[in-house]
Amino acid sequence: MSEWIGVEQACERLGVKQATLYAYVSRGVLTRRKTDGRSVFDAAEIEALARRGRPRRRAGTTDLVIESAITMLGEDRHYYRGRDAIELAATWRLEDVAAWLWTGEAEPGERAPFAARPEGLAAARDAQRGLPAGVLPLERLHVIVAAMAAADPVRLNFEPAAVQRTGTAILGGMVDALPDPGARKPRRPLVPELHVRLWRKLAGDGADDRLEDVLRFAMVLLADHELASSTLAARVAASVRADPYAVVTAGLGVVSGALHGGASLGVEALLAEIDEPHRAAHAIGERLRRGERISGFGHAVYKGGDARGEALLDRLRRTMPGNPRLAVADALLREAAHHSLPPMNVDFALGLLTHLAGMPRGAGEAIFGIARTAGWLAHAIEEYTSPTRLRLRASYTGPFRGAEVDTVGT
The missing domain is CATH 1.10.1660 (Multidrug-efflux Transporter Regulator; Chain: A; Domain 2)
Structure with missing residues (x-):
């Protein structure tokens, strides 16, 4: 035995x-x-x-194993420098968790607002003027970060304190450079909290403002997740001394993938298709018959269930009790279980949040990218300070014709 x-x-x-x-x-x-x-x-x-x-x-x-003191993955959840991220999300803001990830010392409290440099914000807004209608928010973030980088003459300072200052400018600019909803909402005074500013950019007409705090909760949960694919890309960029803006750009390039931050886009589409709970069976069944992957279910690490998703979904239930769209979500979860799909993950709950708030298509992956920027920059600071010299090697399996060559890469 x-x-x-x-x-x-x-x-x-x-x-x-x-x-x-x-x-x-x-x-x-x-x-x-x-x-x-x-x-x-x-x-x-x-x-x-x-x-x-x-x-x-x-x-x-x-x-690929890299020593890091930033985030630890447990059996169903993650820990920021040893602290349960779900517990922190109960009261912390993204600014608080960013400072904690970057330094390991900062605690919640009063701090200067995260804001872009005026010239960087102006450049980011100007760069979007020629974009066609219907551009997804995440695609705008690519343009915003690149424009802010071009307007920052000191972006190549890799000292930790300098990267932290740049990080506050990047995060502030990513939010503030998004298009203003304009006449749809009355202008309100600027506020320091990133989640409040992002809510004002993304929330639809008539959205319940109680969901604003759920957005804060979600952004803290999403701030980092060890060496997820986008974080690995960001860390590789930092390992070759790319500047912080380039680190964020590398992360944004990967986060849109349907198997990563872009999964919430599929959840948004699924929820938008179903007007009544009884339609969930048809929607799931049709996708499975076509051999499609159902976004929002399963996780590469949390095989038994993603506690982040459960915590965010519970927050939504307590904030919007009796909302009929929650009944649709519950029907989807029951149908997924009926088909023996893996447990739902945080992307499902994030897609549900954007759906309930009437946010534009693709809002979930933009929220993911903005929140995860805090983690990408934490890994960049760690990489700048203690380089790991990341250089993966391929095991060549293709044809070879010719004389012997030196196969050592650079």
Whole structure:
């Protein structure tokens, strides 16, 4: 009969942190089960892995491990410098969590508003004048960040304090340079909080202002998630001394992917298609018959469920009790379970938030990109300070014709 040991014993035997232990579980390297609410591991399996010295990879996967003190992934949630991100989201703002990720010292409190330099904000607004109608908010963010970079003569200062100052300008400009809703809403005084300014840019006519705080909650949850694909791209950019604007641009380029931050776009489309709960079965069934992936379900790390999504969905339920659109969301969740889809993730809850708030198409991925900018810059600061010299190598499998060559890359 197998002996089962706790997390602390498993970590001690393997000489790894809890985040690494759970990463082994997500990759199929280790088996985990729960007993009385605790995670336990097969002692023999742990011993065998310890003797091998490093975990086996599943076919078709590549492990890249970088030491970082920013974010740890647990079995269903993440931790910012050791603090539960879901707990922080209860009261913190994006500005608070950005400062915490960047320094590991800042606590919530009064701080100067995150705002772009006037010349950068003007350049970002001017650069959007020629964009066609219907451009998605995330696509505007690409233009905004590039324009602000061109207007910043000191962007190549890589000292941590300088990157933090640049970070506040980038985040402020990403929000403030988005188009003003104009005549649809009365002009109101400028406010320091980023989530309030973003709400005023994105919320639809008649949106319930109680959702403004749910937007704050979501932005804190999304601020970082260890080495997600967009963060890896941002970190690679920083490793070659690209400036902070280029780091953010690299992250934005990846975040639009349908399997990453762009997943909320699919959720928005799904919700917009269903006018009554009974239509959920048809919508899910048609997509599955076409062989389409259902956005908002499943996660590469949180196989048993994404606590971020559950927390955001619970926040929406408590804020908008009885809203008929929540009944549609519940019908979708039931239908997904009926088809044995994986548990819903944070992208589902984010898409539901933008849907309830009447935000424009693509608002979810823009919220994701703005919030995640805080994390990208935290990783950039870490990379500028302690370079990891990221250089992946390919295992060449193509044809070869000719004389021997030196295959060492640069």
